[in-house]
Amino acid sequence: MTDTITKHVRPSLQQIKPYIPGKPIADVQRELGLADVIKLASNENPVGPSPRAQAAIQAALADLHRYPDGGQLELKKELATYHGVSEDMLLIGNGSDEVISFFCATFVEPGDEIVVPTPSFSEYTFASTVMAGKTVEVPLREGFEYDLNDFADAITERTRIVFLCSPNNPTGTYIRQADLESFLQRIPADVLVVIDEAYNEYVEAPDYAQGLDLLKKGHNVAVMRTFSKLFALAALRIGYTIAKPEIVSFVNRVREPFNVNHLAQVAAIAALHDEEHIQLSRRVNSEGKRALYAGFDRLGLRYIPTETNFVLVDTGVDSKEVFQSLLRKGVIIRDGAFFGLPTWIRVSIGLPEENERFLQALETTLHRLRTTAR
Ligand SMILES: Cc1ncc(COP(=O)(O)O)c(C=O)c1O
Helix, strand or coil, rough: CHHHHHCCCHHHHHHCCCCCCCCCCHHHHHHCCCCCCCEECCCCCCCCCCCCHHHHHHHHHCCCCCCCCCCCCCHHHHHHHHCCCCCCHHHEEHHHHHEEEEEEEEHHCCCEEEEEECEEEEEEEHHHCCCCCCEEEEEECCCCCCCCCCCHHCCCCCCEEEEEECCCCCCCCCHHHHHHHHHHHHHCCEEEEEECCCCCCCCCCEEEECHHHHHCCCCCCCEEEEEECCCCHHHHCCEEECCCCHHHHHHHHHCCCCCCCCHHHHHHHHHHCCCHHHHHHHHHHHHHHHHHHHHHHHCCCCEECCCEEEEEEECCCCCCHHHHHHHHHEEEEEEEEHHHHEEEEEECCCCCHHHHHHHHHHHHHHHHHHHHHH
């Protein structure tokens, strides 16, 4: 019986490896019997949600019996003004994860190709594989730096989308303005370049390529942003893309009518305008970044300078062991094995006391692992 049902499961789904999210705090508390656990594993904003967003949600609770605005008109109006684009250039998703799926559902037929950096965010491959597409991986260069020539060289007649993640997860490295512009001039007009800028609002580098500037110059790019990171609304699931109206109108065809819930829409509008929360979030991140750098320098560890709210650092030992050891001390991080980097870990930048606790736990862990390795 099972055999007859499963035999019709689409073959491309056999290749899909389940996404492994950062371990939730409650799981670690339960499994290890720990009361005090901190999570620096999912690049969340440690400051917490914007008070203005929380108030907007409170005010919207009485409307929960109504369907959300399927056209997301208010939010689109706000985002259009915020970014200086027209409303028909915006498409909002249940997290930018959903927007990635939309792009693949719109453009990828079986056997078509997407080009992605590696290591990078795994959702591009996931979404393309669901559509029976192939992923062409382009390794980042020394120091996990982008060389966009490698991406241009990877494009074939079957390429439908080039996904660029800038700043990139898990490396924190980014694409420079001049490089992106010359890359876009080189690639075929029928290949869409999607730039995932989930960490855009954390960027400090002056030469960072703002995908939106290039879109406004007429280039064939779609920019993706999210409310999950600096805007601190990860639980509500809301992200969006900005692209040419003709692209948006087709991508919109694969969108369910009520894909973004009402609370997410009102909270996003409020968070977008909460300057105090935005500034505080940026400051905490910038200071936390420098504290982590100083700690890694003290421990003699190589790290990759980051433009995001996380840092990739080489522990020089088995990162799975580091992960387990930190877990026992109530600190959740990501081990690099998932990204094909077996001695690296990725740690999200936390509040000052969380960064300090992580560094102390790391120091004790490395001391033990280095001693036993001898
Ligand atoms: C590069 C990148 N894109 C997209 C996402 C997903 O964002 P969302 O929560 O909007 O689905 C993440 C989340 O970690 C990410 O790192």
